[in-house]
């Protein structure tokens with residue numbers, strides 16, 4: 310018998326990915342699944358690709374008996390987890406995939422999310438869920454905040470370089486190409502196939518994307534001074550994946566050596582040979598992140614490229630990795646699936 314798991318928001322994209330991963334997980338057992346409009350439906354009716362599994366019927370959150378649950382994954386829209394986690398029994402561990410507990414500073418939360426936080430104590434208690442950098446804290450945490458998917462991709466590319474003082478902190482430019490599933494499964498006018506399948510579109514340009522709150526928090530913390538990167542995401546015609554191209558000033562060979570050394574023992578972070586850069590196709594459907602470093606014809610400039618799957622390493626895979634640590638399981642359990650190719 311594995312640990313009893315509830316997935317809230319199981320009828321969404323990250324919820325479905327959690328179900329796919331946990332269905333074959335050796336140490337976890339799905340005990341409850343929730344939805345909102347789809348409450349009362351069977352998962353097979355919502356997701357035909359999960360028809361082979363025997364799963365609980367989707368219910369409302371209120372119908373779940375949390376006293377029988379070891380760990381909750383909350384894959385809900387932003388803003389819903391705060392009051393929910395506050396009211397859960399203290400015995401239940403929580404991995405929140407949304408943004409409610411990512412920012413430690415209440416003022417920063419209000420700035421980026423437009424409303425005051427309703428559970429400030431929990432906001433301060435939560436551990437930031439970038440596993441490879443907060444592993445020890447995550448092991449003992451009751452509440453872990455999954456990172457933004459863009460935030461994870463860029464941090465994997467840049468954190469070791471900022472830590473080691475290898476790049477100019479005032480000249481960091483990150484350009485991202487993002488799969489459409491990053492926007493969730495609900496209907497949005499500008500997410501129609503007719504428009505997205507033939508277009509590349511930047512959004513939240515000019516320093517407006519809410520993941521800047523995570524970059525400001527984390528990069529300023531490790532640099533010991535204010536760091537404000539330029540960051541622009543683009544929607545491209547693909548379902549899954551994020552490709553982050555990060556333009557930095559520093560010695561490309563030293564940058565590559567630092568990343569390779571920092572991630573040498575990381576099971577999910579693979580640094581490619583110098584001069585090679587990854588594509589999203591190499592990591593689709595998996596918990597792996599590939600990172601490459603390319604030099605420039607002008608010495609002192611470098612391109613650091615990171616690729617991951619937003620629904621896996623960028624959210625649900627990261628969530629399972631964190632839950633494994635919180636539950637005392639092997640960190641890689643259920644996550645060593647090879648990427649899907651082509």
Ligand SMILES: NC(=O)C1=CN([C@@H]2O[C@H](COP(=O)(O)OP(=O)(O)OC[C@H]3O[C@@H](n4cnc5c(N)ncnc54)[C@H](OP(=O)(O)O)[C@@H]3O)[C@@H](O)[C@H]2O)C=CC1
Pocket residue numbers: 317318319320321322323324343344345346347348370383384385386387389406407408456457458490491492493494495619620623624
């Ligand atoms: N998509 C991604 O790549 C990433 C997403 N995240 C975050 O993960 C969370 C989930 O994202 P995603 O799976 O894409 O979202 P979806 O829109 O695909 O799914 C949302 C889920 O929440 C349920 N829900 C919606 N409103 C309510 C409500 N009022 N009460 C209870 N349940 C509700 C929906 O139920 P129903 O279907 O019945 O409406 C659905 O199950 C979000 O916070 C998102 O920001 C984080 C990183 C990456």
Ligand SMILES: CC(=O)N[C@@H](CCC(=O)OP(=O)(O)O)C(=O)O
Pocket residue numbers: 406407408456457458459487488489490491492542544
């Ligand atoms: C394509 C797309 O819209 N992607 C989302 C990121 C998804 C993510 O990380 O989600 P949250 O921060 O909302 O949890 C975006 O860039 O806003």
